[in-house]
Every structure is written in structure tokens, then in C-alpha cells.
Amino acid sequence: MWGLIAKVTLLPGKRDEMIEILKESAADMPGCLSYVVAKDATDENTIWVTEVWDSMASHDSSLALPAVKNAMSRGKAIISNFERIAVTSPVWGAGLRAPHH
């Protein structure tokens, strides 16, 4: 498995819009076992995206999906900072869904 923890800071007032963009783009990505979008509890302009994939290749392939390309294009206009906090190898999880391709 391959994982990513990202901290995304939006321009003021744009957090809810970014959450909607991610919900639309990430609903059905092949090889994605978990994708959680969360508001930071203290910073009102920040979200956390935590992802688990069956492989890095599946993640990389997702970047070419039309829905994801569209989301990246829309997000670019309202993201002030995107930080990869960690790249990981998930080894165990409760709540991971079964792989589907």
C-alpha cells in the first residue's frame, strides 16, 4: 500500500469550496482504499487530506483521470499552500475498503 498525508491551506473563505471540489473528484478512483477530507480543528483555512492506495502507481494514474485533472485546475485558483506532510507505507487499517479496479 502507498499513502499520503497532505496539508492544504486555502485562500480565506475558500475552504468549503475546496472540500466540494475534492468530494466530486475523489468519489471513485480506482485503487484508492481510503480518502479522508478533514477540516483542521483550529485553522479555518486549512484541510487535511489522508489517502491510502493499493499502490503508488494507482495514485499516479489517478492524476490523469478527467475528474481529478478538473479538480486540480479548479483548486489551483484557491489553494494558497499545498504541503506533503508525509509519504507512507500503510501496513494496517480498520475501515479500509477492498481494492477495486
Next chain:
Amino acid sequence: MWGLIAKVTLLPGKRDEMIEILKESAADMPGCLSYVVAKDATDENTIWVTEVWDSMASHDSSLALPAVKNAMSRGKAIISNFERIAVTSPVWGAGLRAPHH
């Protein structure tokens, strides 16, 4: 929903042992919608734990579960640093399991 992203650094050589401890303790926690244990891709002594709960109360209650208390006791001996990277309010997720109490 309530979430936590934690970075846990172990004493050298103790990472696999900590992963086993977490697998045993986190397998069946009421109100836990997702619990992913991941190795950091670059630091061989670090793991990331990302959690999603139906509420902060469920998380807090889990700390009193015998399996979790046992894990914390065993972990204390091999953890060199525990850092809460973020407390979150998850708003959407693919791969979250249904709540069960």
C-alpha cells in the same frame, strides 16, 4: 466526526513491535470509523496513525478500553516521541466504515 493525525517515533528497531501492538488494540473500537497505521517512507523509526471517529467522546472512551490501556502501557516503553500533528473534523471520506456501537 472527529479525527487525529499522529506521528509516533519509536526507539531504534522497535517500529514493527509498535505496529503489532496497535493492530491488536485498535481492531475493534466502538465509534472508530477509520484507523490507519503507516510506516513513514523515509524515517525507519517513525509511523503515522490517522484516525476518524464518529465523535470525540468515542475516541476519549476508547482510552479506557482494556486493550487500549494495555497497548499504551506497552507502547510507553518503546515510544521516543508522540506528536499530535493535527486534530481535525473529517467532513467526507471514501472508505470510512459505518458506525457501530
